Every structure is written in C-alpha cells, then in structure tokens.
Amino acid sequence: MFSSNFKDKIKQKINLLELIKEYTDLKPAGDNIWQGRCPHPDHDDTTPSFRVWKNNDNTWSWACMGCHVGKKDTKDNKYRNYGSDCFAFVQWMSDHKNSKHIYSFTESIMILADKYNIPYCSDDKNNKIASLLEKNYIKAKCFNINLSNQTKKYLYNRGLDDYDIQKWCIGSNLFKSGFRITFPLFDSKKNVLGFSSRLISKQNNYSKYINSKESECFHKRSFLYGIHLLDESCDEIRITEGVFDVILSNKYNTKNVVATLGTAFTKEHVSIIKHLNKKPVFCLDGDKAGQRATYNAVKLLAEEGIYSKICILPNNMDLADLANQKKNDLEKYIQDNSLLYFQFLLKDCSKLFDSKLNELRLNFLPKILDVAKSVNTKEEKIIFNNFIQERFGIKQIC
Ligand SMILES: [Zn+2]
Structure with missing residues (x-):
C-alpha cells in the first residue's frame, strides 16, 4: 500500500536509538553499538540482552539475544520474526501475551509516520488532501481487517451480513473510550473523508457516536453518508x-x-x-x-x-x-x-382545528338532541340529518 520510497524516507528520518531509548536505557557498547535491558513486555531481562547498532550504510538494526528476535536464526523463537528495522520494532513490541492487538506491517508504518510527522504520499499525489485521503483509505482497510468477532456479532444482530460489512468497509478499532465500530465516511467519489465510530458497549462517560474532526477534506456541515x-x-x-x-x-x-x-x-x-x-x-x-x-x-x-x-x-x-x-x-x-409539504406543515393546525370543533359540537349537542324530538316523519328525518351533518359535521342524529 505504501511505496518503498515512503518506507525508506521514514527509515532515514528515524533515529532508532532515540526511538528505543523511549522504552529502555541504552549505553554505548562499542563502535556504533548500544546495549541495554530488553524492552519487550514479556522479557523480564536482568542482563543487558538487547542491542541496537548502526550499519555501514547508515541504516539501523536491533536484536535481543534473549528473545532471539531480529536475528536470522529464528529456531525456537516464541515470536514471529519481524526483522530488525524500526517497523519490526513497533510490531514486535505489540506482540506480547497480554496484547489486545498486534500491529500489522502497514500499521507500524502509519504509527511511525504519525509519530514523526512524515506526510503520507504516494509518488504522484503530493498534496495534503491527497495524503489525508490516502491515509484514511489505508486506515479504513486496516480497521476492516481488524474487525473483531464481537463486532461482527453485533452487526449481524443489527441485520447486516458479511456482504454489507464489506460493501460499507465497516471495521473496528481501539479508542480511548474502548472498542468502536468504524464506518468510513465516503464522498461521492468514494474517497474516505473520515470516520464515524460507534461504541460497541454502552459507557456512560462517552458519546455513542463520534465523527472525525473537521479537516481539509471532512466538513460535517456538508456531509451526507451514503x-x-x-x-x-x-x-x-x-x-x-x-x-x-x-x-x-x-x-x-x-x-x-x-x-x-x-x-x-x-x-x-x-x-x-x-x-x-x-x-x-x-x-x-x-x-x-x-x-x-x-x-x-x-x-x-x-x-x-x-x-x-x-x-x-x-x-x-x-x-x-x-x-x-x-x-x-x-x-x-x-x-x-x-x-406533502403542506400536509406536514398544517398537521398541527388541523389537529387544533378538529379539537376546537369537537368542543363546540359537544356544547351544542344537548340543544340539537332536544330539537330532534320535533322530527317525526321519514322525510323530516332525512332533511334534519342532512342539515345537522352539513352544518355541524354530526352524523345521523335520528
Ligand atoms: Zn528480549
């Protein structure tokens, strides 16, 4: 999804030593080599098993002698061998026994690009909107791939099936407020402008739905979903x-x-x-x-x-x-x-009109019933009933 130029750009910009120092202390251990205790959450490292070094071509590598990750020999390796660059480090750190989500390669690129403010761009689209749209598109795909079974179950209960989920590229992602279902917000050309995300389980402190913030490409005042x-x-x-x-x-x-x-x-x-x-x-x-x-x-x-x-x-x-x-x-x-427009607008007026009329009818009813006693013949009854219906809207008195 990302060009190799873009990946190289991130690698060049990132000082892996500084990045890893955010997780563990590293001390010089020779020419262009630093070492320290392993930062991996599952590795309770008492000796400095972890190393970072700068290669001759100025790229960075890392490895843990305890975890055997980042080394070529991956036999008996508990974890997947992600490699030894900055992306591998992000993926590896997310892959531990209490992990709720292990980052994909693409996600690790996005995380680092965001962290170091490197604008997303494919080779020919180099403006901010194109970059935002590309980022949103990739996010939508990632969220969709990460769709949890719990979310799927919820969506099935609401009446959706797998076809609908793919058609609308529905996904899920972990937010500060918990897991949310993500709905990409498409414009008429099917660009992803942002997301609407819904809490899966109700939490009192958070709104059920949140939409992406206003941006160069998303303006909620003019947005129509669908x-x-x-x-x-x-x-x-x-x-x-x-x-x-x-x-x-x-x-x-x-x-x-x-x-x-x-x-x-x-x-x-x-x-x-x-x-x-x-x-x-x-x-x-x-x-x-x-x-x-x-x-x-x-x-x-x-x-x-x-x-x-x-x-x-x-x-x-x-x-x-x-x-x-x-x-x-x-x-x-x-x-x-x-x-129709007028029916809707006059709906309340006509309700009020009817209730006032009913009130009036009830007021006059005793008098009408009283005079009805004077009506005897068949012909008179017809004339009387017609008159009452036409004049007062009351049917069939006698
Ligand atoms: Zn380790």
Missing part, C-alpha cells in the same frame, strides 16, 4: 439520521437514502440537494425531537423554493428498524406514507 451510492434513475433523495438507517435501507433496495449523522440539516446540505435536483423526502423519527428537526429542515429547504415530502416513521422505530421489518417493501412504504 452519497456515493446515489442512483440517477431515482428522482428523490431520502434523508435520515444514522449509518444503520442508510445501510439497511440500501440493503433492501430503497434507493438514495442518506444521513446527516447526528448533525442538524444545514444550509450547506440545502445547496447540495439543490445541486442534485432531487426531491427531498425526510424519514425521521416520529418523536418530538425528530419532528422538530424535520420541521427546521423542511423550512430551510422551503426558503430556497424546495418543498420536501415527509415520511413520519411509526412510534419508536427508526428507518433501520423499519427496513428490517419491511425489507424490500420499504420503498413502497415510504412512497405510500409520505406527507
């Missing part, structure tokens, strides 16, 4: 909240579902929708917060002359739940259950 799978043949764009809403709708062939990932709908989103020239359909939770968010979003779009449709989801369900329930009928459900 935008890379936009289908031109569908003239609507369905807007929802979370990653699972998008992934599961897409799994069941509901097209053009995107999510703002916990960010309120912004003016930047409005200009994207305008540019795409598609009818927005909001599929947000029916709870108060969801309705409030929908109201604000549709008003923002209306200011630009774009009138959305609104699909209010059944109680306590998000779009992901509904997708798992309706499966391939989700598309039809959204079409059949979407309110």
